[in-house]
Amino acid sequence: MNDINLNEIEIKWQKYWQENNCHDINLSFPKNKFYNLSMFSYPSGDKLHIGHWFNYGPADTFARFKKMQGYKVFQPQGFDAFGLPAENYAIKHGVHPAVSTKANVKKMKEQLLRIGAMYDWKNEVNTSSPDYYKWTQWLFLKLHEMGLAYQKVSPVNWCPSCATVLANEQVKEGTCDRCHSEVTKRSLKQWFFKITEYADELLSELDKLNWPAKTIHMQRNWIGKSVGAKIIFDIHGFDETIEVFTTRSDTIYGATYMVLAPEHELVDIIVTDDYKGDIRKYKLSTKKMSEIDRSSADREKTGTFTGAYAVNPFTNEKVQIWISDYVLASYGTGAIMAVPSGDERDFQFAQKYNLPIIEVVSPDGKPHGADQCFSDYGISLNSGEYSGQPSQEVITSINMELERREIGGAKVQFKLHDWLISRQRYWGAPIPVIHCDDCGAVPVSFDDLPILLPEDIKLSETYGEDLSPLATNDEFINAPCPKCGKPAQRDADTMDTFVCSSWYYLRYPNAGYEGGPFDNNKMDWLPVDQYIGGAEHATMHLLYARFVTKVLRDAGYLSFGEPFTNLFHQGTITRDGAKMSKSKGNTVSPDEYVDKHGADIFRTYLMFMGPYEDGGDWTDTGIVGIERFYYKGLKLIRKQVDGELNQKDQYIIHYTIKSVTHDLENKKFNTAISRLMEYANHFISYETISQEVKNTFVLLLAPFMPHIAEEMWQIIGNEPSVFNTDWPVHVEAMIKVSTCKIALQVNGKLRGTIEVDAGISNDDLLTESRNIDNIKKYLDGKTIVKEIVVPKRLVNFVVR
RNA sequence: GCCGAGGUGGUGAAAUUGGUAGACACAAGGGACUUAAAAUCCCUCGGAAUUUUAUUCCAUGCGAGUUCGAUUCUCGCCCUCGGUACCA
Structure with a gap:
């Protein structure tokens, strides 16, 4: 039975998809577009964990479903590669952040590839690359030009352990969102983005969004x-x-x-x-x-x-x-x-x-x-x-x-405060400003971007002395004033990584574009049609991104003010009830499961565990159930073709199409998989089955198990790729049943069931019901006060 | 404290949103096949009682209510998980 090596067919089909450019789309033609975005990952030294898979696997299932429905699906992937944890990882291992980040990105990408998702890697984004952060700096200059970036001395949140200031959004219950150290107040001169200018619009436009209610609620409270x-x-x-x-x-x-x-x-x-x-x-x-x-x-x-x-x-x-x-x-x-x-x-x-x-x-x-x-x-x-x-x-x-x-x-x-974006850390985009004794804070010219992050830097020695690491590099820090030409000094701080991620979704459709942060011709691909990611970003990334989009709209670059039309939060996978984290040492690596069971089985199991928005505590005990289902499916599609479809078979086929489609549309992956299991359970007992039974099964299975479905599609005699085939559409007439089972109640208690003709009149139904022995028993000697008929469902006699 | 979401078998969960509670799986038990094991297949599987191929009672956190009928609606409690923290 197990004559197919899943890891081998994964490679086989990934190669096929790549060689045939299956996941490429023409980004110049946004007609019928579907921009399916998952929150990009953060290469801090952690490998890809189950949480990533739980985000990306189901998101890809949704993307493939949309593709089969005829949409042109754009699904990019990239790396939020700047940031403090990456810097800390580098210090701990005695390597330069650029080196460790590059290695971590490479490792993570290898792991990401194993998912077999329809990523358009030609438009990969890496926020730590000069091609990218050049435009993050451009964004800063734009905001500055518009009067939305300013410097002020004020008491700010300081994390002693991270040795940097934090924005209000990054302080949770008085502690640092990243390291959970207690945050103190310090009076410092820092850069702020005027998000408060948009407070009213950020609030009122929440009503237009198809977002989880709790996220809208949290933003509303945060704006206050x-x-x-x-x-x-x-x-x-x-x-x-x-x-x-x-x-x-x-x-x-x-x-x-x-x-x-x-x-x-x-x-x-x-x-x-x-x-x-x-x-x-x-x-x-x-x-x-x-x-x-x-x-x-x-x-x-x-x-x-x-x-x-x-x-x-x-x-x-x-x-x-x-x-x-x-x-x-x-x-x-x-x-x-x-x-x-x-x-x-x-x-x-x-x-x-x-x-x-x-x-x-x-x-x-x-x-x-x-x-x-x-x-x-x-x-x-x-x-x-x-x-x-x-x-x-x-x-x-x-x-x-x-x-x-x-x-x-x-x-x-x-309640909302302006967004504090200065960070006294190295691994980020330098703030493109030069401080001159005579002219004050002067923004560098757009032509001088990017302001490159110097590689020669002593890291760990500088922390805790109020000194940004960049201040120690004379070559970087000294620069002539752009206005008067006198010797002056660059801003030694870098930008909050949330600035990098506040606009990355705009970069994806034109990741290599050199003429600007984004090509206006490609902006018709936005806004993002479906965004999937964790709820922990409700008042950080998701707020900042909305703000930046509105700013760029007002600057004349974009024709929309909301970046993410539909948002969905996958649940959290916990381990013994606790959030998985590297510090707790309770992370679960997906690699061993992918090795053992294959990528498709693993991702389908993740979706089968429970409702997508719930997450749950990790246990691998049920994974064999998905494996058995796969074997059953294989057996099914290998049956001899013949077999006629009786009414019941037609019903199963079309009922399954209808429910799987409906469930996928609503990201109810768990119940969709159940329906497919029922389908397999029904047809598995047949000696021979029709080609339609096989085709429908493989098509409906494809978004969940893409590699396996391609293989099966070929086995049953079709040309690849299965994803170029239209998603099946159910015929309502086939779901019409000729008979139905009616629940019989007396005083609301179930006393029996009868099978009747679907078109039966209420009177006939009542007459038949009264003749059932067990019902008679309860009606004898009593007065019928009321007779309730719910068509096709139940009959209830109220007696006294 | 306040604001959300939730509480269903041994376990993960379903339930067309007021209409046969527990679909689909996992685990467990029994059986078939096998020298044996794995795999596979078949049966049982919320609890209890009885006249045990069936019927009856109990059962969706606890207690009331509305209703012919409540996992679903209303009120009051008890837990669990998220968010928030004196926001004037």
Whole structure:
């Protein structure tokens, strides 16, 4: 039986596909195009693991299905080759990152080839290649030209272990997304991309996307739009003012004190002599606290009075100004008006420090006492002329009043921050900027790109000294100012790798193009029709890519604003319940399975394990089931051709076509494979079968087991390639059944079944049902209250 | 804490979204073939009871509800997994 060596036919058909250019498409003609993209891989020294296969195998099955349906499928592959883990790997092994990355890419590509996917390797992309990062630098210059790239000094996230700053998106629960070390704050001058400029569009266009709901939800929360008002408070005895953001300007009559973040710039200006010591102590203790501790919401609130007072512009009362770490410097203005009667946090704080509490909103507008907090909308009270009005109306009125008095007005606030893209690391695209004493930060000319990453660099010695490795290379760092020609210095930082991956999908259709980052003639291949990859990128890569697409659209390069029309997240394959990772040493290599069972069996097993979006815990116990199914299929297609198709056979054929097509369309690979097993189980008992049974089986199997299907296609007497054959279409009339099995219930309990003519009338069905012995038994001596008939399904007698 | 998703046999899972719960597989047990093993094939396989080729009861995390009928809808609990972390 096992006379076919799967590893041999893998090579055989891969060679055939390559020699016959089976996976090449004419990218100049996007008619009927289908751009099927999987997230590219990251060669950090890990080999290809099961997770990669779980992404790429099923994605290729989907691609092949689309191809057979007549689409021109473009499925590229490449490497996200710059980045910190690759650099760390190189340091650990004492090699240059360029060398180790090249070796790792080579190894990974060999492993990728074994999948036998329809990749268009002619358009391979490698983000660490100068041909590519030249255009990453071009992207930076474009953003700079548009005023969307800027430098500023600000407190930024610093990962001591990675020795670099991180963007907000790369900090998870106060720790580094990569190495999970605790992140600290540092004040540094860094480059930012103005993603906040696109916050509104990034939010509103989410509705147009066919994306997983949870991903849209996560992006929505991450962007964090709040509609409210800005209010300016005068400080008693100073020229300075405090600006706050609030979503509840209607509660201003209850603003009985103010709180500044300890880092707020006004703190040192307004603090009175008596309180200087306390304030200094408090600021110091805040600074010492880790981000994790500080952000824990259930911690008891602490704070210190500054000695200064502000004036509530509506009550004209003097209110104390405090500082507390429950006010975050990074959100809004870093200052709040505190309304203890309407905000749980302010309430706790006011109680602890005996600050006044005035009730300003209640459900019915009547006083209920200031010993509790009510944070919902309701009716105002103790609010001057606004008392008695509903909260929403008061908000509108107060905002108008703020505007009239020029002390604020309606404002929208976002949680989203600008994207910090500088990295104090070596293995990335150099930032194409030269710093001149006279001219400041001057972007290099487009003509001078790429700014090559120098090879001669001492790596491990430079970390932890605030020094980017590139700063140690004099030859690289010294350059004349592009503006005035005086000696100046290059920016020593490199770009976040998420900049590299924010536009790679644009490069694929024209990977070798030298006239620009992408050839406008090829951009009709975009947007990506189907993107498949992990959910962990929800608020990083997937957000950045949307932003960059919108920027390039506004720059006139693209005619669309969303890069990924359809997105799907495959689930995570875990091992004993834990995520697989190299550090935990619980990764599973696909290689041994591919050697032993063959690529097709292995990938089909991955798809059979369960729903694609669920992933699951890894176990190889079921793989023999797929192997047996393959043997059964082989036996089936080797049967003598003859055999007539009876009605039942026709039904099976067309029902299977219909369900497999439907399931593939929805990426329900597991149930599609089950249907194929049923198909094989039905026909395996026949002595002889018709050619149609064989052809249909192989065609439906092809997206799952591409090499095997090609071999089978040939065995049953067809010309390769099976993928040039049209996907079968079911005939609805063949699925029409002449009889059906009806469930018989009495009071909702199953009491039997009968086989009846499909066209039977309800009356006849009821009559027949009543004559079934076991039904009679339950109806005898009872009154039938109701008779329910669900056509072709069931009959239910309700008796009393 | 808040926001999502989920909880079905020994295991992975199905169930046309309110209509015969457990398809398809794995594991297990029994049998055939074999000197033997592997492979293959056949049978059994949620639990319990009985008059055991059948019938009845129980069963989709737990408890209520709506309904002729609930894995599916509603409410309240209990777990598991993701996301988020005082966002004013």
